[in-house]
Amino acid sequence: MHVLNHPIVHLDADAFFASVEQAADRRLRGIPMAVGGLLRGIIASASYEARSRGIYTPMSTQRALKLCPDLTVVPGQYELYEEFSDNIFGLCENITPMVERSSIDEGYMSTAGWPELGVDSWKGIDRRGPGGAALRGRYRQIAHRVHQLDDEILRWMKITVSTGVAGNKLVSNVASKLRKPHGFVMVPPGAEQAFLSPLPVRRMPGIGPSMGGRIAAIGVKTIGDLVRLGADGLRPFFGSMTDHVLNRARGVDHTPLSLGRGDAKSYGHQQTFQEDIGDFEQVVRIAKGMIDELLPKIRKDKKQARTLTLRIRYNDMVDTTHQRSMQEPADLEDDFYPWVRPMLRKLWTRRVPLRLVGVSFSHIYDTQVQPELFHNGRVRRRDLVRAVDEINAKFNRGGKPGSAIKRACHLFGKS
Ligand SMILES: [Mg+2]
Known part of the structure; x- marks a missing residue:
């Protein structure tokens, strides 16, 4: 049986944070500049002008400034990056609803159901990228549409993306990163291994x-x-x-696209109680327990999150949520713990017991930090956290992750 496989497009924005800064402020264009992380003192993203001077991520800001004294370092404006990200993926979703946002600046699109293009619109698609002349039929049409998308992004947002097209997620991902910046690489069916x-x-x-x-x-x-x-x-x-x-x-990968806006973009957990809960501290412990379940998953996926959302449902079924965002993405329990009590106080305003509590993390970013590079208190905490993650992964009891070692707050009721 022949299974019709639709090619997948992987899109990856080039030097994303730095490029957004350069797009938003013309004074930053054409110069070596970087976005510096506040929490860790490392470069989160460097412009191509800075990269040509030896700046890369992750590198400590201190070291970067020594290497390139005229480097302009600006603090991250993550809300702006999220806005650009929404705009990029919005353009993708104009083409197809089958878009997986795998991080703030990377995503996959299925080409299933893309409309057929007229012969005229094939003109000009060989202008860049390898194999242009060899592209045939369907792949030629997809290449054309991807170039249109890439032009729209450049014209509207003044940033470039690199794209890869192939029969599966793995190969399209590798392809998109091969000729950065502003690259386009298409791998014809059957050529994956080669x-x-x-x-x-x-x-x-x-x-x-x-x-x-x-x-x-x-x-x-x-x-x-x-x-x-x-x-x-x-x-x-x-x-x-x-x-x-x-x-x-060998280039074989059957991973499906993870569709539905929620899936790739957030990590969440909620619990419905058999008996209503009216005790504030008990709900705090439950919410922190959920944070303890979610953050190891986020770390395991080498991601970070910027936004924490708490959700409660009163026993009369009224639902309400409260959301708070860090200035920059984070992945440690200690980053989010202090928010639980104040957020819950804001949220739980009626004197009505709760039926459900939910926690979710959104605005998901890729982790860039190589912690062994940095020796400060934050890193030691991270090492401890990693050790706990490993022990829990090895010794989870009854298949429930995170049950071997728990943070003391669950036992003693304080943070
Ligand atoms: Mg990128």
């Missing part, structure tokens, strides 16, 4: 620098080397993940 094979292993999502170093020691440099090594050679390194890694190295 496309990945010569690329360095670090291009493969999920293989981090430490694994990269371990397999480099046995001569694995390219994704093709992984395939040549085969399952027996890979097993000592990847264990039960071996077949998965091998499949991906």
